[in-house]
Amino acid sequence: MLDEIPLSKPCIDDHDIDMVVGVLKSGRLSLGPMQERFERAVGNVTGRRHAVACSSGTAGLHLVLTAMGIGPGDEVVTPTFSFVASANSICMAGAKPVFVDIETKSLNADPEKIEAAITNKTKAILAVECFGNPTHMDTYRRIAEKHEIKLIEDACEGLGGKLRGVPIGSFGHAAVFGFYPNKQITTGEGGMIVTDDDHLAERCMSLRNQGRASKADAKTSAGGGALGSGWMAFERLGFNYRMNELSAALGVSQISKLHRLIEQRQELADLYTERLMGHTDLIIPNAPEGVDMSWFVFVVRLGATYTRTERDRIIEGMHRHDVGAAPYFPCIHLQKHYREHFGYREGDFPVAESVSQRTIAIPFYPGMTGRDLDFVASSLGLMISRENLSKRD
Ligand SMILES: Cc1ncc(COP(=O)(O)O)c(C=O)c1O
Known part of the structure; x- marks a missing residue:
């Protein structure tokens, strides 16, 4: 049974509804213009060069780890106090999550514990802005730089937050946001990767789309013989982690508020x-x-x-x-x-x-x-x- 005063509730207005209905009427429910509009909007909020929309925050984390080449034999340091998807994504990539404890004020990972957990197998710190709090993100970045490993921000809970004026999503080599209905803005289900790394962004775009070339165009499906070409050529093993146009349109409307x-x-x-x-x-x-x-x-x-x-x-x-x-x-x-x-x-x-x-x-x-x-x-x-x-x- 639903509670009379629920824990969370999405904030949906007529503009949101009109945007989604517009997509339904257009007949273009996937691979349309809304995904790119939403990507540009999240890129602007975070000040990052690239934004790659995907089907959930979990999918986004999995894409980033995979695109970074993190997998079996590698370790990723991450706080135990988070939503389970933070660590699940590390396991999905085939790597080992190495948990660390938190400090009691921000509830984010204790920087000293992070440093102590780094070994020669550690490839990344997957840090979480717990409940939308960016405390220690700059310290985590310094630790990652010192040990020459990657900082990935699991920013699924933090769109729009800032630490000393610096937006959440701009500390890590890459950051991932989530748009489940309990989040600050929602797309129903959805996620967004942001990064300044051209190569990483291209890889993520390819991996979210079955391993097609990042710029593959659905209109170029013809020909190619046994290997296929254009839309039917696959450069690597990928996933279907695309964001659909209904979600992206809702995202465009939501982020404007x-x-x-x-x-x-x-x-x-x-x-x-x-x-x-x-x-x-x-x-x-x-x-x-x-x-x-x-x-x-x-x-x-x-x-x-x-x-x-x-x-x-x-x-x-x-x-x-x-x-x-x-x-x-x-x-x-x-x-x-x-x-x-x-x-x-x-x-x-x-x-x-x-x-x-x-x-x-x-x-x-x-x-x-x-x-x-x-x-x-x-x-x-x-x-x-x-x-x-x-x-x-
Ligand atoms: C910290 C954190 N990471 C990852 C996720 C996963 O996001 P999604 O539910 O969009 O897959 C969430 C979602 O609540 C989260 O809070």
């Missing part, structure tokens, strides 16, 4: 902070000096005395009030695949494990009213008080 949407998310974050700040059992997220957050979700944390079971009961209680709430994120190294294939265990990354058992993501989307916010805050407060009462009994 990016600044407003981010401002609205900031206003909501400020209101939540005001309402929840006095609560002694809660740690409220905030943006440090020099950080312009692109708030993806609003995740509060219970104090150190709370257990995972207590946190889960609080979340269940909020659902009974028809309020969305979720544990963001369970550590990746403790997921079944990573325990079984790489031998990770509880206790390996104590900071991330401790944080992850006490997080609660609460409803957060433009369009939430003051009343919605009050209702969420009182539901959360009530459930915490209940938990405290039952502890005393």
